[in-house]
Amino acid sequence: MRAFIALELSKGIKNELARCQEKLKKSGADVKWVKTSNIHLTLKFLGEIPEEKLSGIKKILDSLAEEQAPFEISLFKFGAFPNLDHPRVVWAGTDKGCSEAEGMADILSRELEKIGFPEEGRRFSAHLTVGRIRSDKNKESLKNLVDSLEVRPESCDINEIILFKSTLTPDGPIYDALYKAELKGSIR
Numbered sequence: 001m002r003a004f005i006a007l008e009l010s011k012g013i014k015n016e017l018a019r020c021q022e023k024l025k026k027s028g029a030d031v032k033w034v035k036t037s038n039i040h041l042t043l044k045f046l047g048e049i050p051e052e053k054l055s056g057i058k059k060i061l062d063s064l065a066e067e068q069a070p071f072e073i074s075l076f077k078f079g080a081f082p083n084l085d086h087p088r089v090v091w092a093g094t095d096k097g098c099s100e101a102e103g104m105a106d107i108l109s110r111e112l113e114k115i116g117f118p119e120e121g122r123r124f125s126a127h128l129t130v131g132r133i134r135s136d137k138n139k140e141s142l143k144n145l146v147d148s149l150e151v152r153p154e155s156c157d158i159n160e161i162i163l164f165k166s167t168l169t170p171d172g173p174i175y176d177a178l179y180k181a182e183l184k185g186s187i188r
Contacts, residue, residue, distance in 0.1 A: 002166040003049050003178065005061070005108060006040040007101065009128070010156030013075060014039060017092055020078060020149060021130055024090065029142035031090060031131040038175060039128050041073070041094070043105040043161070046117055056115040058179050061161055064107055065181035073097030074155035078130070084143045090131040096155060101126040104161065159183055 018036040025033065049057070076095035080087035094101065105124040113119050133139070163179040 001049060001051070002168070003046045003057075004042050004164050004166060005044045005046065005057075006042045006162055006164055007073070007158050008040055008160070008162055009073075010154075013073075013154045013156050016075060016152050016154040017128065017130055020092070020151060023149060024078075024131070024142065024145050027142040027145045028138040029133065030135040030137040031133050031142070033131045034129055035172060038173060039130060040162075040164075040175075041101055041126060041128055043101065043124075044108045044112060044117075046112070053115065054178070057112070057163060058181075060108065060111045060115070061163060061179065061181040063111070064104060065161055065183050065185070067107075067185040068100070068104060068161075068183045069185050070157055070159045070183045071097050071100040072155050073101065073158050074153065075151050077151055078146050078149050079127075080133075080143075080146060081127075084146060087133050087139060087142065089129055090133065090142070090146065091127040092130055092151070094126045094128070097158065098126045100158075 014036045017039055021033055021036070073094050074096040076093045078090065078092050081089040081091060102124055109119050109124070160180045160182050162177050165176045165178045167174045
């Protein structure tokens, strides 16, 4: 099964992301927009995992949740990877909660490597993928809209870390929570 570990966002944040997506769509850029119901903050993409690895993953999530305190996350701005001049991915960045998410991702990466999940070759950057650019069509218009986009301050409390199953369908991916670990620690 295909899986990833992520933080779920509030309806308030998802509504603001939807509002911003609608503004960015006016660029006419060739972007595959992510359904807002599918937007989350991915801490670690696992890819295809065998069933026998599930118990080890759950133990790692439980251990992390015992240490990590609940925290608040907030939207900050929009941008693009690798950059706005050569965009491939449109993202929403986080402000408050960014260091907590990065700390959790680092711990997950180290612990998951011990049970056979290789570390990614790049440093984790807390972001929410809102669209994937398919071609250069109207990229300058998209760049201008991203640069001028005003993001309304939205935040939410993060109280759990979730292991999601991802099922690919012709209509897009379907995400189902396989396991949730409640954050109860004191690390902020």
